[in-house]
Amino acid sequence: MQKAKNLKEYREELHESLDNDFLRTTLDNFAVAYRAGRANAFKDIDVRALIREIADSKDDATARFDELYKQFKANAEASGAHVHFAKDADEANAIIAGIAKASDCKKIVKSKSMTAEETLLNHALEDEGLEVVETDLGEWIIQLRHEGPSHMVMPAIHLSRYQVGDLFSEVTGKKQDAEIEKLVKVARRELRQKYVEADMGITGANFAVAETGGIGLVTNEGNARLVTTLPRVHVALMGMDKIIPSLHDALRILKVLPRNATGQAITSYVTWITGANECATGTDGKKEIHYVIMDNGRSEMSKDPLFSQVNRCVRCGACANVCPVYRLVGGHKMGHIYIGAIGLILTYFFHGKDKARNLIQNCINCEACKDVCAGGIDLPRLIKEIHARIQDEEGHPLPSLLLSKVLKNRKLFHTLLRTAKWAQKPVESEGFIRHLPMILGKEHGFKALPAIAEKPFRDRWPDIRPNIANPKHRVALFSGCVQDFVYPEQMEAAVRVFEANDVSMEYPMEQSCCGLPVQMMGEMKASRDVAVQNLRAFETGDYDYVITLCASCAAHLKHNYPKLMKDSPSLTLKAQQFADKVIDYSSFVHDVLKVKAEDFKKTDIKATYHAPCHLCRGLDVHDAPRELIETGGMEYVECDEEEVCCGFGGTFSMKFPELSSELLRKKLDNVEATGAEVLLTDCPGCIMQLRGGLKTKGSSIQVRHVAEVLADNKK
Amino acid sequence: MSSKESLSQTFTEKAKLVSAFVTEIASEEEALSHVLDLCGKKEACQLLVSGCERDLSEKAENLCDAKQSKIIAAPGLKKDLYKKLEAKCKKSGFECIDSGLRDHLAGVDIGFTFADYGIAETGTLMIDCPSEDLRLATMVSEYHICILPKSKIRKDSYSIEKMMLTRMNKTPDYMAYVTGASRTADIERVLALGVHGPLELHILLLED
Structure with a gap:
């Protein structure tokens, strides 16, 4: 909450x-x-193709909601169920309270429903004098504690067995041991009588199938089956997003939902209810069934071209x-x-x-x-x-306004960076700033901040630009701010390896920040303006590739530029052509240049790797850098949780230093456990974070860009 | 290996992964002996079910007291097979019922049913149970014993989609996929079997 x-x-x-x-x-x-469990559950399945199919079918269902709802309603009513539509949470709660009143229900058992959590249904029903008991073990626990769920599938994951033991002692009035097996049995027996007494059962629904007018429920404990069988009235509350065309669509989602949620191939129970089924205590021996379909902000999302995809969520x-x-x-x-x-x-x-x-x-x-x-x-x-x-x-907060103002004006931005170089002089030592700038508080002290370089890459370029007689590839370099102004030596290292491989290079001087930092701060307009500047800066040259050594820049240029230009057709095309040429350093050297081990000196250095988020997930690059480490003459040692974030996240680390430092601590513990002397990565942002953390820790591990060691070891 | 055998093998493997007990049987007669045998070996409900050794609130204890002898519930069995089961139960001193499950909500020892289909991919039983008694037998039993004819095992859920639709279109319908015993990991993510449903699932694979 x-x-x-x-x-x-x-x-x-x-x-x-x-x-x-x-x-x-x-x-x-x-x-x-979870990571291991999920991988195991999907091991023989083409999960990306399956996810694509789900996305398409859910998008189709969202677009055809009116028609599918009509079909669902007609089929459900033909099978004896009642269908209600609620425009918001209050209306849904009122409908359900009304059903309880009309059917003279006093006691309600519930199985887990996130939609009911969304509407705070229990409170609304209790205000009407009804008794509501959650029967899912986790939900029952948090209901007794008057809390909300802390996970969609495991609502009480934040509690220990001891806390549950104390709680159950209170509930039963007898002392209960903190043994999980026993506590589960206590819940089993305590709740069994609640099913017996209840006259209404409330569930959610994982699927509302238009072609049958029925619903599907995915559960493990078996409580939803009792909730939908014993009481004489059954109410299922669900969002509009649960309506899908066919049973096949439901079965498809079922292939992913449990595997993604808990790593199970399937849950213990999947319950398919179609129509007013047999119920000994119901009128005429039939159950009274109500489906309450709720909007509550969903149709607003559906209408939005960008946000309609949210309706694909299956709540795993x-x-x-x-x-x-x-x-x-x-x-x-x-x-x-x-x-x-x-x-x-x-x-x-x-x-x-x-x-x-x-x-x-x-x-x-x-x-x-x-x-x-x-x-x-x-x-x-x-x-x-x-x-x-x-x-x-x-309204925009001042820091984000300032940054976007500055970034939109490349010359101003770069002048500020150059000025900062002079301002930091008195406090600089060995490439780090000795004291934190005044604007940063104590909580930023977990990492040392780098100093701005003596001479940015853009000023060095005219002197180092190599002349390639017979180029095999023509490329443009995109440095990004950090490598331009803080770590220009990384760019120079790349230039040396490229030169040796007959790559002719250009460095368009009008290039600026990629724009990701302002986008991270929610400054979409500034992000777009900066992107347009960069597109212009690169549009004149005839390049095979645009290479960047920064994974975050690469992913942003490649994936976000076309999206940022979507309102301008001419720029969309330009952005797409530009994006298609963008490649990260490791992929270029490994996949395009295909460098060989004999080009590098063999060392006995052990190196481990940190996979930048925007390289491994943003660009789906996994093998290239790791193989380059070996090709480049070092021994690669795998690090635990190599593809987990280092905690930098650009401006995130400024906003939430306490979270950033914890993520960094975990990362560095794993790195130190490898025994490697060198930590390699493909992103200057990560390098800033990792170096700063190791420096503060007093560790001797060197953090370097893959490009630097390849340049060093080049024969 | 015939496709029937290989499906049956996959089914068995997957069902065991979720702690179901799978036994191959040659005939329905053999199934009955198995049921009687399990019922005999099983601890009485009062002790096992729900940890009767645990102190509970008064109301919950009262419900539990309602159950005294060992009960086998087998609604939905063919008449002649049920008759045979009934006779065997009588001999062993077990109560045998095929209806009125609502009078036994504290729990029955064994629910004995047939599955309509098996799904090899996940070791799942598909049980169509529009009858309330049949449904309850699969829910309130401590051990659920289910016969699955080998010829009814299909590759995955898509391969029984048509059969499911036929049943769903004959409304009203209530259908279940059952995979292993009832389970939870809601306390500290520790797996515990037998929350609200059966503590054990026994699948009898019938050669047919």
Whole structure:
């Protein structure tokens, strides 16, 4: 639940989670176990193709909602069920309370429903004097504790067996041991009588199948089966997004949902209910069935060309399972009611911008969620869009306004960087700044900040530009700000290897920042303006490739530039042509130049690797850099959780230093455990973070760009 | 290997992965002996079901007290097979029922049913159970024993889609995919079997 009024309060709440050792250990174990479990569950399946099919079928269902709803309603009613439509949460709750009243129901058992959590249904029904009991074990636990879920699939993951033991002792009035097996049995027996007494059962629905007029429920415990069988009235509350054309569509989702949620091939039970089935205690021996289909912000999303993809969500919770921020702070802080990346988005549409305002900024843009989403939703992008929308509606904070103003004017931006070089002089030592700038507080002290280089790459270029007589490839270099002004030696290293491989290079001087930092701050307009400048800077040359040594720049240029230009047809084409040429350093050297081991000196240096988020997920590059390490004369040692974010996230590390430092700590612990002398990576942002952290720690491990060691070892 | 045998092998492998017990049987008679045998070996419901050794609130304990002898529920069985089961139960001193499951909501020892189809890919049973008694037998039993004829095993859920639709179109319908025993990992992500449904699932693969 989000209660914080501003970012400062929100950050204070985050600290509570960071200090909760039990939560941290549980979520750490879960993150690691989940990754292995999911991979195993999908091992014989073409998961990307399956996700594509789900995305297409859900998009089709969203577009045809009116027609499918009509079909669902007609079929459901023909089979004896009642169908209601609720425009918002209050209306849905009122409809259900009305059904209880009309059918004289007093006691209600419920199986797990995120939609009911969304509408705060229990509170509404209790206000009407009805008794509501959750029967899913986790939901029952949090209901007894008067809490919201901290995970969509495992709502009580934040609690220990001891906390549950104490809670159950209170509930039964007898002392209960903190043994999980026993606690489960206590719930089994305590809840069994609740089913017997109840006259209404409430469930959600995973599928509402238009061609049959029936619903499907995906569960493990078996409570939904009892909830839909024993009471004489059954109400299923679901969002409009649950309506799909056919049983086949449901079976397809079922192939991904449990595998993505918990790594199970399928859940223990999948229940298919079609029509008013037999019920001994019902009128005429039949059950009274009501389907309540709710809008509550969904049709607004459906109509939006960008956000309609949100309706693809099948509520598997995988986006939280892989989120490094969720792993640190848990679901109560990484969501309002819905959790994880999708939670950040749904909170804005379902619960309004007051609840979303702080939350939406807590995305490090590592794309881990996008990589596993069952519906192939571009979650990080949508999160940024909402961030931008809120800022457009409410005004932009000063730092983000300033940065966008500066970035839009390349000359001003570069002049400021050059000026900073002089300003930092008195506090500079060995490439780091000795004291943190005044504007940064103590919490930024976890990493040393790099100093700005003596001479930026753009000023060195005229002197070092090689002349290639018979070029095999013609390329343009895109340096990005960090390598231009902080680590120009990395660019120079790349130039040396390219020169040796007959690559002719240009460095268009009008290039500027790629724009990702301002986009991360929700400054979409500035992001677009900067992108246009860069497109112009590169449009004159006839290049085979545009090469960048920064994974984040590469992913941004490649994937976001065409999207940013979508309102201008002529620029869209230009951006696409430009994007098609963009390639990262390691892929270019490995896949295009195809360098050979005999070109490099053999060393006995052990090197490990950090996979930048925007390289491994953003560009789907995995093998190239690791093979280059071996080709380049070093021994590659694998690091644990190599593809997990280092915590930099550009401006994220400035906004949430406490989260950034924790992610960095984990990363460095894993790196140190490898025993490697050198840590290699493909992104200057990651290098800044990793070097700064190791320097502060006093470690001797060297952090270098892959390009640097290849240049060093080149024969 | 025939496709029937290879499907049956995959089914068995996948069902065992989710802790189902799979036994091959040659005849329905053999199934009955298996049911009686399991019922005899199984601890009485009061002890096992729900951890009767645990102290509970009064109301919950009262419900549990309602159950005294060992019960086998077998609604939906063919008449002659049920008659044979009934006779065997009588001999062993078990109560045998095929209806009125609502009088036994504290639990029955064994629910004995037939599956309509098996899904090899996931080791899943498809049980069409529009009859409330049949449904309850698969829910409130502590052990669910289910016969699956080998000829009814199909590759994946898509391959029984048509059969499912035929049944769903004959409304009202209530159908279940059952894969392993009832389970939860809601406390500390530790797997525990037997939350609200059966504690054990026994699948009898019938050669046919």
